[in-house]
Amino acid sequence: MSDTGSSGWAQVLEEMDAMAAELEDAGWRTLSIAAGDAAAVTADTSSTGRHGYSYVIPGDAADEFEALFAPDGFARTDVYRADGGTDLYLLTVLKDPPTEATILIAGAFDRSRLPDCRRAAETAGTMYTDVFRVDGTRVGTFEHDDPTPFFPDDD
Numbered sequence: 001m002s003d004t005g006s007s008g009w010a011q012v013l014e015e016m017d018a019m020a021a022e023l024e025d026a027g028w029r030t031l032s033i034a035a036g037d038a039a040a041v042t043a044d045t046s047s048t049g050r051h052g053y054s055y056v057i058p059g060d061a062a063d064e065f066e067a068l069f070a071p072d073g074f075a076r077t078d079v080y081r082a083d084g085g086t087d088l089y090l091l092t093v094l095k096d097p098p099t100e101a102t103i104l105i106a107g108a109f110d111r112s113r114l115p116d117c118r119r120a121a122e123t124a125g126t127m128y129t130d131v132f133r134v135d136g137t138r139v140g141t142f143e144h145d146d147p148t149p150f151f152p153d154d155d
Contacts, residue, residue: 008084009108012091015080016104019093028100031068033061036134038090038107040117048138051120052128053090053150055107062133068101069131069140077142079149086111088152092129094142105131114151121147 013034020030035055042051057065073096082089088109095102121127127147131140144150 008082008087008089011082012080012089012106016091016106019091020102020104023102028095028102029068030102030104031061031064032104033057033065033106035105035107038109040109040113041130042116042120045116046130047136048128048130048141050128050130050141051117051124052130052144052147053092053107053109053117054130054132055105056132056134057105057139058134062131062139065103065131066139068103070096070099070101071140073099073101074103074142077144077149081152083152084108088114090150092150094129105129118147118151121150 016032020032023030035057037056039054041054043049046054074094076095076097078093080091088111090107090109092105093102127144127150129142129144130138132138
């Protein structure tokens with residue numbers, strides 16, 4: 001990993017920790033996850049037949065995710081990006097105001113896979129975040145009405 005990549009990933013993880021601490025201080029329940037793997041996918045390359053971002057998370061985090069996740073919840077999404085040269089580092093913050101629960105997911109994406117994903121998301125006007133266990137079991141999906149914040153301007 002290049003120095004740019006290392007600093008971008010470190011920046012995303014530091015931001016995730018700071019946001020989680022701030023939300024916890026305000027009384028929110030938080031779950032912070034650094035994905036073990038992340039990919040930009042299209043309907044043709046996704047196991048779910050959807051376009052968006054797929055994250056693979058470790059067992060303990062997946063268990064906590066399942067306990068916190070509400071299929072119709074988490075209506076608010078904030079996205080933060082850091083450049084890593086050939087990678088895009090992304091922090092997705094999913095908030096469920098009625099329950100004051102927040103899931104923060106950090107992932108690294110190969111920039112070469114972003115254009116196809118972006119075209120699919122913009123054509124559909126929607127984007128998905130799919131979260132999987134290491135064994136491939138899907139533990140949750142978030143639907144986003146605006147794909148724009150998920151992509152840098154130059155991709």
